[in-house]
């Protein structure tokens with residue numbers, strides 16, 4: 001694995017139409033940091049991850065240090081599980097960056113995919129069609145693909161949603177393993193207790209950034225109250241970016 005670079009955000013705004021979903025965000029993810037991204041529904045958390053992954057373009061401002069380093073686990077609801085493909089082949093997609101889409105996967109690659117399946121508790125699932133997996137098994141499968149991708153920066157969008165305690169604990173252990181290996185890990189999460197217990201850093205987002213740093217300070221009661229107020233304001237009606245209008 002490459003060492004992760006620092007990821008720097010400078011006055012980053014990402015919009016849909018004229019509506020900003022991430023608003024004037026500045027800060028840095030240190031190499032090897034483990035950060036939870038927290039905030040109300042519609043706060044721009046998924047948009048931020050997608051922008052870090054290069055899937056969405058900033059309207060203004062900059063992202064530096066993320067290009068080519070990132071593996072993204074999208075929100076489960078965003079994925080189509082109906083395609084007819086076996087578990088081992090889905091995990092092998094994780095090697096595309098290395099092997100190229102049209103080059104043959106080597107025997108070593110298949111062995112790595114098998115080992116990744118075993119590591120997430122899916123030994124023996126190689127030939128199973130993806131569509132036959134339970135929600136928890138499918139999430140384990142996506143973690144196996146991340147293992148194969150071997151990226152210095154790992155982005156997880158609500159990775160523990162709808163999982164039983166055992167599956168969540170196993171996948172959380174994988175997150176800590178990645179952190180221990182020096183990767184930068186950024187996870188969108190709604191469970192504040194889990195965040196406070198397991199994540200040293202947090203970014204509280206409500207389109208604007210309300211706190212970013214050591215978790216306890218970033219998620220202070222005052223910051224969380226402010227996040228709720230902002231969510232109520234955008235639920236009440238669409239707003240445009242005042243700062244940009246004033247500029």
Ligand SMILES: Nc1ncnc2c1ncn2[C@@H]1O[C@H](COP(=O)(O)OP(=O)(O)OP(=O)(O)O)[C@@H](O)[C@H]1O
Nearest residue numbers: 016017020021039040041042043044045046047048
């Ligand atoms: N493709 C899109 N087109 C238009 N608007 C979008 C699109 N994707 C997201 N949005 C809007 O951008 C805002 C932020 O959405 P985003 O999914 O980033 O929030 P989130 O914090 O991840 O929310 P949740 O916790 O509900 O998953 C929301 O108002 C959403 O409706």
